Amino acid sequence: MKEKELRKLCRQILSPERYDHTLRVVDLSKLLALRYGEDARKAKTAAYFHDLGYFLGRSKKDRALSHAKISERFARKQGITDSEVLEAIRVHTTGQRGMSTLAKILFVADAAEPGRTYPGVEQIRRESFRSLDRAILMIIKRTREHLHTKKKRLSRKTVQLEKELLKNMKEDH
Ligand SMILES: [Fe+2]
Numbered sequence: 001m002k003e004k005e006l007r008k009l010c011r012q013i014l015s016p017e018r019y020d021h022t023l024r025v026v027d028l029s030k031l032l033a034l035r036y037g038e039d040a041r042k043a044k045t046a047a048y049f050h051d052l053g054y055f056l057g058r059s060k061k062d063r064a065l066s067h068a069k070i071s072e073r074f075a076r077k078q079g080i081t082d083s084e085v086l087e088a089i090r091v092h093t094t095g096q097r098g099m100s101t102l103a104k105i106l107f108v109a110d111a112a113e114p115g116r117t118y119p120g121v122e123q124i125r126r127e128s129f130r131s132l133d134r135a136i137l138m139i140i141k142r143t144r145e146h147l148h149t150k151k152k153r154l155s156r157k158t159v160q161l162e163k164e165l166l167k168n169m170k171e172d173h
């Protein structure tokens with residue numbers, strides 16, 4: 001799909017706030033793709049689609065929990081077949097063990113785009129250009145603390161990803 005069409009689709013489906021967020025995620029995804037030698041077009045496509053499911057699901061629960069899956073299904077319907085792009089959309093909220101670099105880029109861009117204002121976000125944004133994996137670990141740590149205040153826990157997939165990244169980091173040293 002052409003970028004112009006993707007933008008139009010997003011403008012039609014997303015709320016104005018979510019549309020602005022999406023454009024910022026697209027921009028940061030592109031920069032990170034260039035930084036890590038990934039396909040910038042693929043990174044942007046995944047970013048354009050990532051939150052569309054919020055506005056396509058039926059219930060409120062759909063939106064919060066499974067909007068990523070709904071977004072992925074919608075991307076398929078729109079003719080997206082690239083497995084990395086689809087994976088990036090599908091795992092963007094929780095992450096997943098063994099996720100591709102493209103999927104890591106969307107995960108980080110979503111959490112660190114310049115519209116995010118939570119404490120520590122600047123450090124995460126800076127770290128994202130040095131090490132994607134370390135940026136992800138910082139995001140997971142912050143999410144755990146945030147969920148703790150709401151008496152909630154990280155998804156199992158996120159915990160598995162964290163374990164994997166920590167193990168890889170130990171092996172590198
Ligand atoms: Fe999302």
Ligand SMILES: [Fe+2]
Pocket residue numbers: 021025050051110
């Ligand atoms: Fe998002």
